């Protein structure tokens with residue numbers, strides 16, 4: 319009888335294929351959240367703007383995202399808004415993965431489900447106030463006549479009756495931001511994003527704009543995400559999230575100013 323050759327030495331355990339490596343556990347979106355971010359990472363070359371951000375925003379809730387300049391606030395807002403695609407992580411809006419959509423579908427989400435208020439309003443300088451506001455529903459298929467009537471009602475409800483035909487250059491900074499608030503809310507969005515909405519205003523006017531922004535989004539049932547480095551602005555929100563070096567370092571509920 320021939321003897322069996324000795325078994326070959328055991329091969330070292332191979333490294334698993336990168337796709338098969340266990341991924342760190344990711345908590346699912348909070349049930350009932352309107353907007354959820356999980357593990358958001360965004361790099362610009364050597365700079366890590368977001369280093370793994372989780373955030374849940376409830377329906378109707380207002381959240382101030384605070385932090386010093388360069389901490390990643392605007393990058394976070396742009397990822398939540400589907401303007402920037404994160405390198406990894408996911409954003410879920412009302413149960414739908416934003417980054418599973420193609421660019422055309424994401425732009426529809428931005429028009430239908432989101433509203434935006436920026437530091438300088440981003441109004442179209444050549445259009446009168448009423449047309450700046452009416453444009454949002456017209457882009458969703460509402461007739462010019464109906465959109466214009468609705469826009470005039472929104473302007474009146476924000477204290478701008480009689481200013482419908484003024485161009486942005488003929489409005490004060492505070493009035494222009496009211497037009498921007500009307501434009502953001504006229505389409506009935508689920509979430510309104512504001513990036514330093516009072517950054518170009520004096521303090522009294524800024525307070526006025528924050529009162530109108532928070533009151534109007536609350537009445538409309540929209541959630542609000544406000545990026546600011548100003549504690550006075552954050553005081554108008556139900557919750558304060560602090561960002562440092564691309565990470566959330568604090569998340570506190572508070573009694574919002576009214």
Ligand SMILES: Nc1ncnc2c1ncn2[C@@H]1O[C@H](COP(=O)(O)OP(=O)(O)O)[C@@H](O)[C@H]1O
Pocket residue numbers: 362365366367385386387388389390391392393394
């Ligand atoms: N488009 C970009 N290209 C290169 N670096 C960027 C870009 N956008 C942001 N950054 C960098 O990412 C970091 C976070 O920026 P940002 O989100 O704008 O901060 P914040 O809004 O808190 O001031 C900063 O270091 C900034 O310089």
Ligand SMILES: [Mg+2]
Pocket residue numbers: 391392393
């Ligand atoms: Mg910013």
